[in-house]
Amino acid sequence: MKKTAAIISACMLTFALSACSGSNYVMHTNDGRTIVSDGKPQTDNDIGMISYKDANGNKQ
Numbered sequence: 269m270k271k272t273a274a275i276i277s278a279c280m281l282t283f284a285l286s287a288c289s290g291s292n293y294v295m296h297t298n299d300g301r302t303i304v305s306d307g308k309p310q311t312d313n314d315i316g317m318i319s320y321k322d323a324n325g326n327k328q
Contacts, residue, residue: 293320303328 295303295318305320305328312319321327 292323295320 291307293305293308295305295309297303303320304323306323306325307321309318309320311317319328
């Protein structure tokens with residue numbers, strides 16, 4: 269019984285932690301860099317540039 273309770277609580281903890289995680293997007297540049305953004309990047313249709321918030325919350 270203890271084993272079943274431990275497995276159920278571990279599954280519940282996993283689901284709770286995954287629900288708290290934000291939506292991160294990974295972008296790969298032409299020069300091989302990988303950029304992780306916090307939230308969906310936005311494209312400026314006039315000039316074609318992409319703006320995003322990095323993992324630290326700084327707007328790029």
